[in-house]
Amino acid sequence: MIEFINVGKTYPNNVKALDNINLKMEKGEFVAIIGMSGAGKSTLIRCINRMHDITEGEIVVDGVKVSSLKGKEIRTFRRRIGMIFQSFHLVTRSSVLKNVLVSFVPELPFWRKVTGIFSKEQKVKALTALDKVGILDKAYVRVDQLSGGQQQRVALARTLAQNPDIILADEPIASLDPVTARQVMDDFTTINRETDMSIIINIHHVEMALEYADRIIGVREGKIVYDGRAAEVTQEVLDYIYKGQTNDSEPMNKGEKRYV
Incomplete structure (x- = not known):
């Protein structure tokens, strides 16, 4: 569903954020992207929906070449x-x-934008999304009266209401306490399993990534250095992702634990 083909991203200050990324993510996958701060994780995610434009290669989402989109096509995408x-x-x-x-x-x-009037169908969809993340009872409460975790769930409900095919999450639990972070990750898991929606999350909490995601992608210095099942990630793998150290640096077959 999502494919990176020889993708590179260089910022105007000549910082190379992504370097020759080749990657495929299928529909319904729950993928966690991990790595040091500044490794390129956020850039990788934000290139998928054209928040950042790539400078080399191609990104294809469900058959659509993302770089070729213009104007209204980008908004629709x-x-x-x-x-x-x-x-x-x-x-x-x-x-x-x-x-x-x-x-x-x-x-x-x-006229609806000017008046702020939404249809009954839209209100039902919004309330249904709130119900899915467990805060339907807060529908008429002001947001500033909610906890940080509840506010993140409002943001998740807002995303669900638009019925996307893919959810990209850029450090969604970084500012949350451990209990609340787990609740939000539970929401992602439920959505992924019940709707077959693809979840791609950039996350610093390694233990959460390993517990919740099906697949781990490790990024270091703009390159993918690991791609494999979460269940196969060992301390050696983590050392390789974060420190570049390993006793086994040979690439392995697709679908297996592999270092790149």
Whole structure:
């Protein structure tokens, strides 16, 4: 469903964030991307939905060449890809429900955008999304009255309401306490299993990545240095991802634990 083909990304200051990335992610996978700060994890995720433009190669999402999209095509494409950030990007003085309804604004006719009137169907979708993440009872509460974990779940509900094919999450639990972080990761797991939605998460919490994700992609200095099942990740693998040290650096067959 998502394929990176010889992808490179160099920023204007000549920093090479991604270097010859070749990668395939299938529909319904729960993938965690791990590595040191500055390794290129966020850039890799943000290139998928054109938040960042690549400078080399090609990214193909469900047959669509992402780099070739222009104007309205990009906006339409992004509707299929939900994005969740460490900062929640919520309007804190508005209700939870209104924050979720924001996901429908791009598709509203002009008069509804001006008046802020949403259809009954859209309200039902928003309430259903809140129910999926366990905070339906907070629908009419102001966001600034919620805990950090509840606010992250509002952001997740807002993404679910747009019914995407893929959810990209950039450090979604970095600012949460361990208990709340686990609740949010449980939500991701439930969504992944019940909807077959692809979840691609950039995460610093290695133990959470190994527990929740099916597949681990290790990034170091803009390159993929490990790609394999979470269950096969050992301390040796982690040392290789984070320190570049290993006793076994030979690439292995696709589908097996492998160092690159």
